[in-house]
Amino acid sequence: VPALEQEAENATISQGVVESNHAGFSGTGFVNYDNVIGSSVEYTINADSGGEHELTFRYANGTTVDRPVSVTVDGANAQTVSFPGTGAWTTWQTRTLKVTLHAGSNKIKATATTANGGPNADKLTAVLTGPADNEAP
Ligand code: GCU
Numbered sequence: 001v002p003a004l005e006q007e008a009e010n011a012t013i014s015q016g017v018v019e020s021n022h023a024g025f026s027g028t029g030f031v032n033y034d035n036v037i038g039s040s041v042e043y044t045i046n047a048d049s050g051g052e053h054e055l056t057f058r059y060a061n062g063t064t065v066d067r068p069v070s071v072t073v074d075g076a077n078a079q080t081v082s083f084p085g086t087g088a089w090t091t092w093q094t095r096t097l098k099v100t101l102h103a104g105s106n107k108i109k110a111t112a113t114t115a116n117g118g119p120n121a122d123k124l125t126a127v128l129t130g131p132a133d134n135e136a137p
Contacts, residue, residue: 004045004046004047004048004125004126004127005045005123005124005125005126006043006044006045006123006124007026007027007028007122007123008030008031008041008043008121008122008123008124009027009028009029009030009031010027011031011041011042011043011044011124012041012042012044013031013040013041013042014038014039014040014041014042015033015034015036015038015039015040015117016031016032016033016034016039016040016041016117016118016121017031017032017034018030018031018032019031019032019120022060022062022089022090022120023090024060024090024091024092025092025122026058026122026123027122027123030060030120030121030122031118031120031121032120033067033112033117033118033119033120033121034117035115035116035117036112036115036117037112037113037114037115037117038111038112039111039112039117039118040109040110040111040112040118041109041110041118041121042107042108042109042110043107043108043109043110043124044105044106044107044108045101045105045106045108045124045126046104046105046106047101047102047103047104047106047126047128048103048128048132049103049128049132049133049134050100050101050102050103050132050133050134050135051100051101051128051129051130051131051132051133052098052099052100052128052129052130052131053098053099053100053101053126053127053128053129053130054096054097054098054126054127054129055071055096055097055098055099055108055124055125055126056094056095056096056124056125056126056127057069057081057083057094057095057096057110057121057123057124058092058093058094058121058122058123058124058125059083059086059092059093059094059095059118059119059120059121059122060086060088060089060090060091060092060093060119060120060122061083061084061085061086061089061119061120062085062086062087062088062089062090062091062120063085063116064085065085065116066082066083066084066085067083067112067114067116067117067118067119068080068081068082068083068112068113068114069081069083069110069111069112069113069118069119070110070111070113071097071099071108071109071110071111072108072109072111073099073100073101073106073107073108074106074107075107075109077099077100079097079099080113081095081097081110082095083095083118083119086119089120092122098129101126103133103134108124108126110124
């Protein structure tokens with residue numbers, strides 16, 4: 001099953017800027033979330049099949065303070081994901097979670113839940129991990 005992915009710099013950004021001053025990102029840059037509650041990056045993942053997917057967020061957090069983010073799929077099923085410090089802004093790591101996607105376009109929004117904003121966001125990858133569900137919704 002091919003991985004589906006979108007670079008953060010190509011996603012829909014609310015209260016954040018694309019930057020490229022910390023090496024190690026994929027694509028052309030990363031998103032620096034504004035340091036406020038509610039700053040967000042909304043990714044679009046076009047799933048071949050519905051079903052359980054593992055989402056992998058690639059990020060950096062050069063501070064020692066967690067930057068938790070609330071993740072929704074099409075505005076629902078919020079899950080909070082922890083983005084602890086990675087040691088440096090140039091050290092990129094991943095965090096994963098399981099979500100249910102439907103076949104077609106899914107909007108995956110990652111919204112900062114603290115005044116520190118989100119971590120620097122590089123990209124989101126999705127891989128089908130459960131049985132494919134291609135029934136009509
Ligand atoms: C620094 C760093 C940014 C980061 C910011 C933050 O300014 O250079 O890449 O986004 O800290 O704390 O969010």
